[in-house]
Amino acid sequence: MKKILLVLSFIVSLTTFAKAKQLEIKSPNGAVKIVLDSKENTLKYTLFGKDTPLILNSEISILQGLKATIVGTKTKQVNETWKPVWGQFNEVKDHYNELEISLDYEGIGSKLFVRAYNNGVAFRFTLANSSKKTASLFVEYGLQPTANLFSPAGEGEPVGPVEISSFAKPEAEKYKLKMPLVVENKGGQFLSLLESDLISAPGFDLIKFDFDKNKNKLVSKNDFLSKEKSVITPWRVILIEDKVGDLLTNTVPLNVAAPNKIENPSWIKPGLTLWDWRVHGYQAKDGFTYGINNESYYRFIDFAAANNIEYFMIDDAWYTEVKPGYMKLSEKLDLDKVIKYAKEKGVSLLLYYDRRQGDYGDEALFPYYKSLDMKGIKYGFMGPKVPFTREAIQMSAENKLLIDFHDSPVPLTGVSRTYPNAITKEFCHAQQDSRRAFTPKTFIRMALINGIQGPLDMNNGIFDISGVNAGKREKGPKQMNSLFTTVTAEAARTVIIFSGLVCIPDAPEAYAAKQDLFEFIKRLPIGKWDETRVLHAKIDGYISTARRHGEEWFIGSVHQDGGTLDIALDFLKEKKEYTITYYEDTEETNSKTNPEAYRIRTATVKKGDVVKAKMVAGGGNCMWIKPN
Numbered sequence: 001m002k003k004i005l006l007v008l009s010f011i012v013s014l015t016t017f018a019k020a021k022q023l024e025i026k027s028p029n030g031a032v033k034i035v036l037d038s039k040e041n042t043l044k045y046t047l048f049g050k051d052t053p054l055i056l057n058s059e060i061s062i063l064q065g066l067k068a069t070i071v072g073t074k075t076k077q078v079n080e081t082w083k084p085v086w087g088q089f090n091e092v093k094d095h096y097n098e099l100e101i102s103l104d105y106e107g108i109g110s111k112l113f114v115r116a117y118n119n120g121v122a123f124r125f126t127l128a129n130s131s132k133k134t135a136s137l138f139v140e141y142g143l144q145p146t147a148n149l150f151s152p153a154g155e156g157e158p159v160g161p162v163e164i165s166s167f168a169k170p171e172a173e174k175y176k177l178k179m180p181l182v183v184e185n186k187g188g189q190f191l192s193l194l195e196s197d198l199i200s201a202p203g204f205d206l207i208k209f210d211f212d213k214n215k216n217k218l219v220s221k222n223d224f225l226s227k228e229k230s231v232i233t234p235w236r237v238i239l240i241e242d243k244v245g246d247l248l249t250n251t252v253p254l255n256v257a258a259p260n261k262i263e264n265p266s267w268i269k270p271g272l273t274l275w276d277w278r279v280h281g282y283q284a285k286d287g288f289t290y291g292i293n294n295e296s297y298y299r300f301i302d303f304a305a306a307n308n309i310e311y312f313m314i315d316d317a318w319y320t321e322v323k324p325g326y327m328k329l330s331e332k333l334d335l336d337k338v339i340k341y342a343k344e345k346g347v348s349l350l351l352y353y354d355r356r357q358g359d360y361g362d363e364a365l366f367p368y369y370k371s372l373d374m375k376g377i378k379y380g381f382m383g384p385k386v387p388f389t390r391e392a393i394q395m396s397a398e399n400k401l402l403i404d405f406h407d408s409p410v411p412l413t414g415v416s417r418t419y420p421n422a423i424t425k426e427f428c429h430a431q432q433d434s435r436r437a438f439t440p441k442t443f444i445r446m447a448l449i450n451g452i453q454g455p456l457d458m459n460n461g462i463f464d465i466s467g468v469n470a471g472k473r474e475k476g477p478k479q480m481n482s483l484f485t486t487v488t489a490e491a492a493r494t495v496i497i498f499s500g501l502v503c504i505p506d507a508p509e510a511y512a513a514k515q516d517l518f519e520f521i522k523r524l525p526i527g528k529w530d531e532t533r534v535l536h537a538k539i540d541g542y543i544s545t546a547r548r549h550g551e552e553w554f555i556g557s558v559h560q561d562g563g564t565l566d567i568a569l570d571f572l573k574e575k576k577e578y579t580i581t582y583y584e585d586t587e588e589t590n591s592k593t594n595p596e597a598y599r600i601r602t603a604t605v606k607k608g609d610v611v612k613a614k615m616v617a618g619g620g621n622c623m624w625i626k627p628n
Contacts, residue, residue: 022035022036022037023035023036023037023070023073023099023101024036025075025097025098025099025114025116026097026116027096027097027116027117027118028077028079028095028096028097028116028117028118029118031049031050031118032047032048032049032116032117032118032119032120032121032240033047033048033051033116034046034047034048034099034114034116034121035048036099036101036114038068038069038070041067041068041069042059042061042067042068043059043060043061043068043070043101043103043112044057044058044059044060045058045060045114045123046058046142047121047238049189049240052187052189053144054143054144054185054189054191054238054240055141055142055143055191055238056142057142058139058140058141058142058217059138059139059140060112060123060138060139060140060236061138062105062110062112062125062127062135062136062137062138062231062233063105063108063110063127063135063136064136064138066105066106066108067105067106068103068104068105069103069104069105070101070102070103071102071103071104072101072102073099073100073101073102074099074100075097075098075099075100076097076098076100077096077097077098078094078095078096078098079093079094079095080093080094080095081093081094082094082259084254084416084417084420085260085262085265085268085420086268086270086416086420086500086527086528087254087416087417087500087527087529088249088498088529088531088532088547089251089529089530089531089532090528090529090530090531092251092254092255093251094251094255095117095118096115096116096117096255097115097116098113098114098115098116099113099114099116100112100113100114101113101114108127108128108129109127109128109129110125110126110127110128111125111126112124112125113125113126115256117252117255119239119240119241119246119250119252120237120238120239120240120250120252121237121238121240121252122196122235122236122237122238122252122256123139123235123236124197124232124233124234124235124236124256125137125231125232125233126230126231126232126233127230127231127232128229128230129229129230134223134224135224135231135233136221136222136223136224137204137221137222137224137233137234137236138219138220138221139219139220139221139236140212140215140217140218140219141193141217141218141219141220142217143164143183143191143217143218144164144185144186145163145164145165145216146163146164146165146185146186147163147164147183147184147185147186148160148161148162148163148164148183148184149161149162149163149164149167149177149181149182149183149184149218150162150181150182150183150184150445150449150539151175151176151177151178151181151182151209151449152178152179152180152427152428152446152449152450153176153178154178154408154429155428155429155430155433156429157439157441157442157445158442158445158446158449158450159175159176159177160182160539161184161539162175164183164218165216167211167213167218168211168213168216172211177209177210177218178209179193179194179195179206179207179209179411179413179453180192180193180194180411180413180449180450180452180453181193181194181209181218182244182247182448182449182452182539184244184539188242189240189241189242190239190240190241190242190243190244190246190247191238191239191240191241192237192238192239192241192247192250192452193209193218193220193237193238194207194237194239194253194413194452194453195207195222195234195235195236195237195413196234196235196237196252196253196254196256196257196413196414197234197235197256197257197258197413197414197418198222198234198386198410198412198413198415199257199258199390199393199412199414199415199418199419200232200234200257200258200418201222201232201233201234202226202228202387202390203224203225203226203228203231204222204223204224204225204226204233204234204386205222205223205225205386206222206384206386206410206411207220207221207222207234207236208220208221208222208223220236222234235253235256235257235414237252237253237256237413239252239253239452243534243537244448244537244538244539245448245534245535245536245537245543245545246534247448247452248447248448248451248452248498248534248537248545249532249533249534250452253413253414253453253454254414254416254417256414257413257414257415257417257418258414258417258418259417259418260417260418260419260420261397261418261419262397262419262420262421265420265421267400268402268420268421268423269310269348269375270423270500270501270526270527270528271309271310271311271501271502271526271527272309272310272311272501272502272504272521272522272524272526273309273310273311273312273313273350273501273502273503273504274300274303274304274309274311274312274313274504274508275312275313275315275459275503275504275505276290276292276296276297276300276312276313276314276315277315277316277475277505278431278432278459278473278475278476278505278506279296279473279505279506279507280292280473280474280475281472281473281474281475281476282464282467282472282473282507282509282510283472284507284509285509290507291332291474292317292318292330292332292333293332293333294333294334294337294338297312297314297333297338297341298338298341299508300312300508301338301341301342301345301347302345302508303508303511303512304345304347305345305346305347307511307518307522308522309347309522310347310348310526311347311348311349311350311375311376311501312342312347312348312349312350313349313350313351313352313378313503314338314349314350314351314352315352315378316352316354316380317330317332318330318333318335318351318352319357322357324363324364325364325365325367325368326368327368335372339372339373343373348375348376349373349374349375350374350375350376350377350378350402350404350501351369351372351374351376351377351378352377352378352380353365353369353377353378353379353380354380354381355379355380355381355382355383356380356381362391362392362395363395365377366395366396366398366399366401367399369399369401370399370400370401374401375401375402376396376401376402376403376404376421376423376501377396377401377402377403377404378404378406379392379403379404379405379406380406380407381406381407382405382407382409383407383408384408384409384410385410386410389405389409389410389412390412392405393412393415393419393421393422394419396421397419397421400421401421402421402423402500402501403421403422403423404423404424404425404426404457404501404503405422405424405425405426406425406426406430406457407426409425409426409427411425411427411453411454412454413453413454414454415454416454416455416500420500423455423499423500423501423527424455424456424457424499424500424501424503425454425455425456425457426456426457426458427450427453427454427456428446428450428451428456428457428458429442429446429458430457430458430459431458431459431460431462431505432459432462432468432473432475432476432477432483432505433459438483439484439618440484440485440489440558440559440560440591440617440618441540441560443493443558444538444539444540444541444542444543444558444560445539445540446458447496447497447543448537448539448543449539451497451498455498455499455500455501456497456498456499457499457501457503458493458497458499459503459504459505460490460493460494460497460502460504461490461491461493461494461502461504461505461506461521462483462485462487462490462505462506462510463487463490463506463510463511463513463514463517463518463596464506464507464510464513464596465483465485465486465487465490465595465596466595466596467510468483469481469482469483469595481592483595484591484592484595484618485591485595485618485619485620486585486589486590486591486595486596486597486598486616486618486619486620487514487517487595487596487597487598488517488583488584488585488589488598488615488619488620488621488622489558489585489591489615489618489619489620490620491517491518491520491521491556491583491620491622492556492557492558492620492621492622493556493558493620494521494524494556495524495545495547495554495555495556495622496543496544496545496556496557496558498532499526499527500526500527501526501527502521502524502526504521514596514598516600517583517598517600520554520581520583520622520624523554523624524554525549528549529547529548529549530548530549530550531547531548531571532545532546532547532548533545533546533547533571534546535555535557535565535567535568536557536565540560541559541560541561542557542558542559542560542563542565542615543557543558544556544557544558544565544567544613545557546567546571548571551573551626551627552624552625552626552627553571553572553623553624553625553626554622554623554624554625555567555613555621555622555623555624555625556620556621556622557613557615557620557621557622558615558618558619558620558621559615559616559617559618559619559620560617560618561617562615562616562617562618562619563614563615564612564613564614564615565612565613565615565621566610566611566612566613567610567611567612567613567623568608568609568610569605569606569607569608569609569610569611569625570607570608571607572605572606572607572608572625573607573627574607576606576607576627576628577604577605577606577627577628578604578605578606578625578626578627578628579602579603579604579605579625579626579627579628580602580603580604580605580611580623580624580625581600581601581602581623581624581625582599582600582601582602582603582611582621582622582623583598583599583600583621583622583623583624584598584599584600584601584614584621584622585597585598585614585615585616585619585620585621586598586599589616589619590616591616591617591618591619592618604628605625611623
């Protein structure tokens with residue numbers, strides 16, 4: 001009965017709202033519509049998708065508590081394309097209708113820009129003078145009360161499904177909601193609530209979500225913490241898709257982000273990287289044990305060079321003391337020799353920095369890394385600090401360094417367009433970091449929820465699964481036999497998770513032992529995709545992602561409970577024959593007891609064929625399709 005009353009209340013509110021004087025803006029195809037009014041001097045909006053109310057009668061403000069009066073409007077349409085430095089597409093279409101509303105907040109002038117896309121909307125305020133009141137980007141979301149909500153939870157398993165109506169209950173206070181939120185309506189439509197271009201909004205903190213029990217509405221705000229009088233807010237974005245997987249390829253967050261600010265980005269090269277940290281303690285068949293030493297690093301570099309892998313990442317403990325512009329190197333290795341060796345082999349180096357070991361500011365840090373001939377920095381433990389993160393990205397760009405943020409980073413959505421040197425971030429649970437959360441279920445949830453905000457550094461691609469489960473790694477899971485996956489699932493995850501830097505965590509010998517399967521990973525044109533499609537997706541079920549480079553397609557699929565996904569090859573070209581290589585689980589593969597069993601086979605396919613991605617529970621499937 002409570003659910004029925006809430007739905008009736010939603011419909012009655014809609015009827016009342018329709019009687020007010022309104023402004024309206026529609027998407028280019030007319031499917032998305034935003035209606036606004038300033039009844040009772042409070043600006044409110046209602047969002048429709050295909051004539052269905054998605055968000056109803058919800059306040060939006062830059063100076064909450066002051067009376068808002070509409071004093072003028074302008075409209076425009078934009079239909080253009082732009083090319084990212086790297087990404088999921090080689091070209092992005094930016095097509096929207098925009099409504100510009102001039103507002104008066106009791107003598108303070110403001111503008112609200114409302115953009116309507118075919119698959120989402122975006123809001124941004126500007127404010128000429130905020131000296132009289134503290135600015136805060138405030139947005140309500142009058143969602144359907146029967147809708148379900150999902151939220152990231154740091155390194156923990158994402159929260160959900162939680163019905164919107166249940167947030168009014170006291171027990172809902174345990175939920176700490178974070179961007180990007182995913183909303184599943186009962187009709188099957190999906191929304192994502194997030195922000196973009198925070199990097200262009202100095203003075204604003206990260207978006208915060210809460211639930212107003214008096215209004216039964218989800219609310220969000222960004223506080224303005226600067227003393228500056230002139231204000232520009234981040235874009236508040238609402239994505240709208242019929243399929244949850246399409247939220248991952250929705251380009252609205254990128255389109256509203258500021259264009260590339262790096263004049264000549266030719267030095268920014270996405271790619272694959274080996275990584276030493278999780279390999280410590282691994283014993284090769286020749287008796288060598290990996291650690292922090294030159295011989296270990298030479299082996300990584302040799303394997304990278306032999307397999308055309310762009311990068312090798314050296315993690316913590318290469319230094320013992322930090323001073324401004326100087327680090328005392330560990331006696332365990334001779335870093336200068338490693339740098340020289342890598343240069344001779346044509347392998348670029350990425351170097352870790354742990355801010356807890358010396359907070360001396362970045363003014364000297366980034367030039368120092370550049371002086372070492374590093375191509376990038378993996379930045380650990382800097383914390384979710386927006387101004388600090390913004391400055392780190394800008395200073396790393398000035399020194400021509402890629403930057404990979406770890407340990408609770410700020411999810412600066414859209415930043416890869418504005419500063420494409422911000423190559424990835426650990427806004428997720430990285431493999432082997434903590435066994436409390438990483439399961440086949442959690443992987444799929446993080447892929448479909450955390451991944452909406454942008455590139456993820458998840459460290460997929462473990463090939464010596466049995467060795468990790470046996471506790472043979474110094475930096476492996478604390479609990480043995482806790483990694484449930486298959487080797488084909490690990491390969492598939494490197495395609496499914498989008499990143500400008502794909503960091504694979506295993507030993508060179510582990511990959512060499514399965515070189516035929518590793519060929520799939522080393523062929524991936526990381527970050528240089530021409531086209532991306534999510535073919536199948538279900539939270540707590542499965543995900544299948546296809547990415548194209550030139551005329552070749554790479555497809556990765558994983559399945560939580562095991563099963564078969566039909567892959568319709570309708571994206572291939574007419575009248576052409578292709579060779580498809582399958583990398584598969586076998587009948588004997590088991591994610592708990594026999595995770596490293598796989599098989600490889602080839603066949604001939606053409607447009608219109610339907611092929612099968614068959615997987616065991618926790619398993620995966622990879623396909624490489626190339627024209628004959």
